[in-house]
Amino acid sequence: MAYYSDYLALDSLLNAQHPESDKHGHAAHDEMLFIITHQTFELWFKQVLVEVGTVITMLDRSYVPEADVALCLARVQRVNRIMEHLVNQFALIETMTPGDFMDFRAYLNPASGFQSMQWRILERTLGVPENKRVLKHYTEALSEEHRAALDAATNGPTLFGSIQRWLEQIPFMESGKYAFWDAYKAAVLAMLENDRAEVRTLAVAEGNDPTDALAQIDANGRGFLALFEAESYAELVANGSRRMSQRATLATLFISTYREKPLLHTPYRLIDAIIELDKVVSLWRFRHTLMVSRMIGMRVGTGGSSGHEYLMQTALRQRVFDDLTSLSSFLVPSGVRPELPEEIATRLQFVNETRG
Numbered sequence: 001m002a003y004y005s006d007y008l009a010l011d012s013l014l015n016a017q018h019p020e021s022d023k024h025g026h027a028a029h030d031e032m033l034f035i036i037t038h039q040t041f042e043l044w045f046k047q048v049l050v051e052v053g054t055v056i057t058m059l060d061r062s063y064v065p066e067a068d069v070a071l072c073l074a075r076v077q078r079v080n081r082i083m084e085h086l087v088n089q090f091a092l093i094e095t096m097t098p099g100d101f102m103d104f105r106a107y108l109n110p111a112s113g114f115q116s117m118q119w120r121i122l123e124r125t126l127g128v129p130e131n132k133r134v135l136k137h138y139t140e141a142l143s144e145e146h147r148a149a150l151d152a153a154t155n156g157p158t159l160f161g162s163i164q165r166w167l168e169q170i171p172f173m174e175s176g177k178y179a180f181w182d183a184y185k186a187a188v189l190a191m192l193e194n195d196r197a198e199v200r201t202l203a204v205a206e207g208n209d210p211t212d213a214l215a216q217i218d219a220n221g222r223g224f225l226a227l228f229e230a231e232s233y234a235e236l237v238a239n240g241s242r243r244m245s246q247r248a249t250l251a252t253l254f255i256s257t258y259r260e261k262p263l264l265h266t267p268y269r270l271i272d273a274i275i276e277l278d279k280v281v282s283l284w285r286f287r288h289t290l291m292v293s294r295m296i297g298m299r300v301g302t303g304g305s306s307g308h309e310y311l312m313q314t315a316l317r318q319r320v321f322d323d324l325t326s327l328s329s330f331l332v333p334s335g336v337r338p339e340l341p342e343e344i345a346t347r348l349q350f351v352n353e354t355r356g
C-alpha cells in the first residue's frame, strides 16, 4: 500500500535544500527561497518536457488521427498554463531584495541557470533555430555528463519539425482541378487591387501623393506572392525570412482561412496554441531578464555571460514559431476569401452534417 511521503519521495525532496551560506558560516535567510524557487522551476520544466515529448510523438507520424490532434491541443494548452505559472513565479523571487541576494550570491559562483540542462533540452526540443543562438557555445557551461545527456535527449524530432510534418499532410488543399493556392493567390491579387484603388481614391479626395503608399502595397504584395512560387519561396528560406516548408506554410494559410469549418477547427486551435507557446516562452525570457536586471543590474552573470544584455537578446532572437505567427500578415479579409468547391466544403463538415 502506498504511503503518502513514500509515493512522493518527500524524504529526498524535502532534504534536497542545502544553502551554501550555511556551509560558509554566514547563513543568509533568503537562500532557502532562492533554492526552492529554482527547484520548483526545474520540476515544472520536467512536466513541460513530458507533455511536449508526447505531442511530438503523436504528430511525428505519417497519419495523425483527429482525436490525437485534440489531445495535442490539450497538452500544448497545459504547457502554456505551466509556462504562465512560471512567468508569475518570478514575482516570488522578487520578494528577495537585491541586497539580500548579495548576501549569498558570491557563494553560488559559478553555478547559474546557464547550466540548466532541462532548459537546454526544452529549447532544443521546441526547435530553437541553432543559427539564431545568441551564444553559439552555450553548451560549454554544462558538465561533460550533462552535455552528453543533452545530446542524447535531443537527437529525435523537434516540436517545430513535427508540427511542420503534420501540417504538410493536411488533406483537402487540392482536388481535381482545384488547388487552394491558386484560388488564394487570385484572392490576394484582388485584395491588392482593392487596396491600390482605395489609396488612389483617398489621394484624389485629400490631394495627397499616393506613391509611397502604393509602393508599400507593392512590397507587401511581392512578399505575399513569394509564398506561392517554389523558387521565390526557396529564396525566402535561403535568406532566413522563412524556415517552415512551403507546403506547411500553405496548409497553415488554408487552415486559418477556413478555420470555422468543423474539421479544420481543432487544427486551427492547435496552431493557435503553438503560437501561444512561443509567446509564453518569450514571456518567460523577458520576465526572467527583467527580474535579473533588478537583482544584479548590469553585472555579468555567475555563468559568465554579459547578463541582462545576453538574456534580452535571447528573448528577441530565439523564437521558434515565427513562421506561424507572421502568417497573419498574409490573411485576406473574409470578403475576398475564395469559396471552397462544394465537394471539399462538404468533406470538411462533420459526418452527420453532410446527411440530408
Ligand code: HEM
Pocket: 037, 038, 041, 042, 093, 101, 112, 113, 114, 115, 116, 119, 288, 291, 292, 295, 296, 300, 301, 302, 303, 304, 305, 306, 307, 308, 310, 311, 314
Ligand atoms: C536572483 C535570481 C536570478 C538571477 C540574478 C539570475 C541571473 C541569470 C543570469 C545573469 C543569467 C545569464 C547567464 C549567466 O551569465 O549566468 C541567467 C540565465 C538563466 N537563468 Fe537565471 N537568474 C535568477 C533566477 C533564475 C530562476 C529562478 C530560474 C529558474 C529556473 C533561472 C533560470 C535561468 C536559465 C534557464 C538561464 C539560461 C537562459 C539562457 O541562456 O537562455 N534563473 N540567470
